Amino acid sequence: MPSAPTTADLQEARSRIAGKVHRTPLMASAALSDAAGATVLLKCENLQRAGAFKARGATNAVFALTDAEAARGVCTHSSGNHGQALALAARTRGIPCSVVMPDDAPAVKRAAVLGYGADVVPCAPTLAARESTLAEVAERTGATFVHPYEDPRVIAGQATAAAEVLDEADVDLILTPVGGGGLFAGTSLACRAFAPRVEVLGAEPAAVDDAARSLASGERAEAPAGITVADGLRTRLGALPFAILRDHARTIVTVDEASIVSAMRFVWERTKLIIEPSSAVPVAAALGGAVRGRGRVAIVLSGGNVDLDHLPFGKS
């Protein structure tokens, strides 16, 4: 397993990605503050390039490559935001990118990756097929594999969102969603490095609570089997993020599915920001009382990529 990024790595990530990704706004929300019982600030990664914080880690990883490495391109497997983010970062550097995606991935996701000029390499929708297809691509092209969260350069990139929050506001706590754990681990590292008195809390759907169980037990749990509307978080907590988070003694609150959908609707209606269900998970935790009385709380709205034809709140 690679080592956790150092404070110097976090600082380098900030200068490396500056101007290549957006410095997203940090917006106050009176409605959310009232409902959560704390002063809530929203770090709007839904307004990030490619619609999610993943642009930070992917851009840091792509621009950390040597010219020789970069010339051979990058590759990854993803049916979600990381694939789009890597495709965008590769286009920004002007290098090739291949994204392995299962046959049954939504057409809109494939189109987004293609739209950034990357190759989409289809595979059967199994873990084994995904890994063998990726290995074949990497061998054939010499491309560097950029994992969505088991990569210190990616985690250092994700840490830049929290670093921006700490620059801009005097917060007491930062709350993030947890899937593979790259954002949560990066946020944790940024706070330890730059503002050690700031607390960091994760939020995870109860239906896929392997990260919460892992941090509670000290043993990394198996991949979750449940289903959640926050499909971006249906990922096993990574080994590297787990090691970082265990070392920092971080904890996670879990939220049920109905609360995720109603938190998403709350944000859409009250803040006029489009967020995806994964971003609604920490909001649901806040609305459920997890940060009541905790002072000034920044919530990372992780992304805004939704399919408008399939919204989770139906006609009432």
Next chain:
Amino acid sequence: MPSAPTTADLQEARSRIAGKVHRTPLMASAALSDAAGATVLLKCENLQRAGAFKARGATNAVFALTDAEAARGVCTHSSGNHGQALALAARTRGIPCSVVMPDDAPAVKRAAVLGYGADVVPCAPTLAARESTLAEVAERTGATFVHPYEDPRVIAGQATAAAEVLDEADVDLILTPVGGGGLFAGTSLACRAFAPRVEVLGAEPAAVDDAARSLASGERAEAPAGITVADGLRTRLGALPFAILRDHARTIVTVDEASIVSAMRFVWERTKLIIEPSSAVPVAAALGGAVRGRGRVAIVLSGGNVDLDHLPFGKS
């Protein structure tokens, strides 16, 4: 008819409402810029208090009252954003507010006004009933009627959105939607006062194009009879806005209904901002080529109050 606000009135409005409404962000959109053939900046009044630019004019009008006037409260008729904005402004000043609304107004609109602590006074859904009910309220309470656009204090308040744009960016053109004309006239006055070389262009649904016809002919047209998805713009151009706009020789582009819906979807998907159909009208104009080659163009996204249960883009 009252006189148009002066440059001094516009300046006073800015200081009067400062801290009482949001200074909304001006966001660049690469996707819109590419599609429009100009550098597009979005003035995000959808992120304004009460979800629309109307908070500016209502707040300016309410805080321009003398203490004696204010003590008797304010009233208006509105089934839309102006009613909410006036209710919010009155609450901010701590004075009573009555909003006359037709019996058949959506429950969600009534609830929003009540939520800001105002009275809702129901009336039959006719122009005559609305006016007689309002007159009765004003006589009984002594409240000051704040018209949504035939009021120089309201127009001066709406002008502050453009004044903020001019402060922040070197733009060549500002594009706004047109309904009653308060925003368009205020924007026009702000540019003439503070940046006379900046052009101002209005956009209106073709289905309710009375403002476009009025400015083309020089005679104020009758109230429009058509139906549009941008229901906030289904209003006759006001006499005072018309006088201002005619004096400035402003023009209006019209857009069809399908282009409004697809522009709304474009903004939701590409910028992650929730806008109401009225805000999509100038975007549709830009996507239709109205600002191609015009340099740096600010589009005022007028509001973000939508009913998530009744979105105009259905399942595809």
